[in-house]
Amino acid sequence: MKRSFLSKLHRNGLYCIIGALLLFPGVLLYQLLILVPQGYGDALATPVATLHWISRHDLQFLGYRLLLMLGFALMLSLPFTLFRIIVAQEILGADEEENEDVEEEEEDEETDEEAAEESNTDGKDASGMPAYAWRGRGYAVIAAWGGVSGLLLTVAGTLASTIYLLVVSTSNMLPTNFAAFSGMLAFITYTVGGGLLAIACLFFGMVIARRGRNLWPDIWVLFSYLALALAALLSGSAVEVAYAPNAGNAGQAVLTTPAILLFAIWVLWFGIMLVRLQPE
Numbered sequence: 001m002k003r004s005f006l007s008k009l010h011r012n013g014l015y016c017i018i019g020a021l022l023l024f025p026g027v028l029l030y031q032l033l034i035l036v037p038q039g040y041g042d043a044l045a046t047p048v049a050t051l052h053w054i055s056r057h058d059l060q061f062l063g064y065r066l067l068l069m070l071g072f073a074l075m076l077s078l079p080f081t082l083f084r085i086i087v088a089q090e091i092l093g094a095d096e097e098e099n100e101d102v103e104e105e106e107e108d109e110e111t112d113e114e115a116a117e118e119s120n121t122d123g124k125d126a127s128g129m130p131a132y133a134w135r136g137r138g139y140a141v142i143a144a145w146g147g148v149s150g151l152l153l154t155v156a157g158t159l160a161s162t163i164y165l166l167v168v169s170t171s172n173m174l175p176t177n178f179a180a181f182s183g184m185l186a187f188i189t190y191t192v193g194g195g196l197l198a199i200a201c202l203f204f205g206m207v208i209a210r211r212g213r214n215l216w217p218d219i220w221v222l223f224s225y226l227a228l229a230l231a232a233l234l235s236g237s238a239v240e241v242a243y244a245p246n247a248g249n250a251g252q253a254v255l256t257t258p259a260i261l262l263f264a265i266w267v268l269w270f271g272i273m274l275v276r277l278q279p280e
Contacts, residue, residue, distance in 0.1 A: 006277060006279055009081065009085075009274050009277055010274060010275050010277070012077040012078070012081045012271075012274060013081075013270070013271040013272070013273070013274025013275040013277075014271065014275060015074045015075070015077055015271075016074070016075055016077070016078055016267050016268070016270055016271030016274065017268060017271035017272065017275070018074050019070070019071045019072065019073070019074030019075040019264075019267065020071070020075070020264040020265070020267040020268035020271060021264075021268065022067050022070055022071035022074070023067070023068070023071040023072075023260055023261065023263070023264035023267075024260075024261045024264035024265060024268070026067050026071065027064070027067050027068060027071065027260070027261075028261060030063065030064055030067055031064070034060055034063075034064075035057075035060060035061075035064060038053075038057055038060065039053060040053060040057075040060075047174060047178055047179065047182075048174055050165075051165070051168060051169040051174065051178075052169075054165055054166065054169040055169040055170060058166060058169070061162075061165070061166070062162065062166065065158055065159075065161075065162040068158050068260075069155050069158050069159055069162075071264070072151050072154045072155050072158070073151075073155050075151055075267055076148065076151050076152070078147065078151075078267060078270065079143065079144040079145070079146075079147030079148045079151070079200060080144050080148065081274070082143075082144070082147075082204055082270065083140050083141070083143065083144035086140050086204070086207055086208065087140065089215060089216065090211075090215065093211070093214075093215045139203040139206060139207050140203065140204070140207050142199070142200075142203055143199070143200045143201075143202075143203035143204045143207070144200070146196045146197070146199045146200040146203070147196070147197060147200030147201075147204075149193075149196050150192075150193045150194065150195070150196030150197035150198075150199075150200060151193070151197070152193075153188060153189065153192055153193035153196065154189055154190075154193035154194065154197070156188075157185055157186075157188040157189025157190075157192075157193055158189055160185055160188075161182065161185040161186065161189060164181065164182065164185060165182070186241050187241065187242060190237060190238060190241040190253070190256055191238045191239075191241050191242045192238075194234050194237050194238040194241070194256075194259065195234070195235065195238040197234050197263065198230075198231045198232075198234035198235040198238060199231070201227040201228070201230045201231040201234060201263075201266070202227070202228065202231035204224070204227050205224040205225065205226075205227030205228040205230075205231065206224075206228070207224075208220055208221065208223070208224035208227075209221065209224040209225065209228065219273065220273075223266075223269060223270065223273070226262075226265075226266055226269070227266060229262075230259075230262050230263055230266050233255060233258060233259045233262055234259045234263065236255045236259070237253060237255040237256045237258075237259040240253035240254060240255050240256070241253045241256065
């Protein structure tokens with residue numbers, strides 16, 4: 001593993017740790033210590049109560065939403081970082097299996113020279129992986145793009161919802177299209193964005209779990225099982241936001257907060273594993 005690639009992994013791991021800590025315990029403590037004592041929980045009962053509360057606590061509400069957006073934004077490097085680790089690990093495992101076959105079959109010197117020439121070609125990226133290493137790894141590719149898209153939609157949807165609620169709360173009247181518009185923003189953020197994150201977690205978990213301990217250390221296998229559980233929780237949150245009639249008031253449903261907290265724990269776990277990586 002090249003040092004430049006390792007340094008990048010350490011940096012991305014640090015971003016993931018900071019982002020995860022902003023969500024957990026950051027968001028949770030912010031809710032418990034700042035929002036709840038000021039009546040935020042009761043304000044979610046009706047749209048009018050929600051807007052009335054935001055109009056009187058706009059800075060507190062903005063701080064809460066900023067924590068959410070910054071937390072998810074700092075995780076944007078996660079999907080493709082995990083993808084590259086999966087590709088590198090599978091290539092390493094394939095090389096080890098090939099070396100074992102070579103020893104058993106006692107290949108001649110010409111074959112060894114050809115293999116050496118192929119391994120030293122310029123078709124490698126900065127991390128030393130072969131060009132087009134992603135081919136044949138469709139699930140991991142879908143997981144990487146789904147994860148990035150889900151994080152971007154979550155951040156963009158949260159930003160749009162925050163601006164909309166702050167602007168609407170300055171009026172003394174509830175807009176006639178409030179339920180439809182706020183519900184659409186919640187759908188984009190937690191149903192589409194959260195659903196894509198669920199797909200990413202599902203496929204990442206499947207890719208690692210299917211090889212299990214034959215290729216991955218135990219801690220990575222457990223990490224993949226948590227990803228599968230997280231996929232189920234994120235899916236439940238996405239469906240609940242889509243169908244819960246009052247989810248649009250705050251943009252969340254009952255399962256949304258547990259899903260965000262578990263996602264933060266999963267990302268924190270990943271970040272810690274990244275910063276602990278050592279050169280081979």
